Amino acid sequence: MIMQRGERYFTTADAGALYGPGVVTSGMGRRRVWYEEHDPQAAVRMALAVARRSWVDAVAVLPLGATLAQGGLALAFGEHLHEVRRRRHLAGACITSPMPPPLPRPRLCRVPHLVTVEGADGTWRDTAVWEVMTAERFQAWVGREPAGLGALEKLLPRLLRLRRSAREDTLPDTLPGRELRELLRTRYLSTLLVLEHPDLFNSLLAPPQEARL
Known part of the structure; x- marks a missing residue:
């Protein structure tokens, strides 16, 4: 197995105990706060709101049907993504989800990130973790409009x-x-x-x- 330079693989330890469905935030020493919300669009709107709080690094949206392990992976990847972007001077919390999230208003986009994760049987597999971001944040990240x-x-x-x-x-x-x-x-x-x-x-x-x- 080849791990390219700078890449991180995620293990079962990253899928810590989470609640769901709803929105989970992480930040300030990995402090976690959970908000129950069953409506998918309302959950994304809530995630966008709490992502603006100064102490928040990552926000995971856990939809109905997602396992808690999938939610834990989404949050762990969001924390990783926040740290990578912080080093590149792109501030702001990252909003992620294990499933394609709805986009409740204009000028939002969703991006599937490629993630390698260890399964319960110890084998590695490739999956996607989705990120919700504004068009402006996408442009700052990629250098062009979505x-x-x-x-x-x-x-x-x-x-x-x-x-x-x-x-x-x-x-x-x-x-x-x-x-x-x-x-x-x-x-x-x-x-x-x-x-x-x-x-x-x-x-x-x-x-x-x-x-x-």
Whole structure:
């Protein structure tokens, strides 16, 4: 198994005890506060509100149907994402969810992040943790307005398989595959990398007649 530089893998220890459904915040020494909320859109609105509090680093939205372990992973990834962004001077709490969250108002977007997590049986698998952010925050992160996210969602199963191939060193021996292998010498296969190199990932994932990034 190959772990690219700077990448973090998540274990069962990251899926700590959580309540649900609702909204869980983390910050100030990993202090956690839970708010019960069963309506998905209301939960996202609540998450956006509590994310503005100064002590909050991460907020996880736990929808009905999600396991507590999935919620714990979402919160742990949000904490990790907050720390990565803080080092890059992108302040603000990160709002995550184990399932695609609704977007209750304009100028919001949702982004699937690629995460490698250890299962209960000790094997590693690739999954997605979703982030809700404003269009302005997306632009500060990626450097452009949100675009191609619908195609990214449609290509997600293929992208997760490609991430597994990168982790297992079984990328295709093609020109795009070799280009990706070169990129992975200093980066890891993240959603940000995909958004920064749409043409490369279109050639790896999307036939011409299908949705493209």
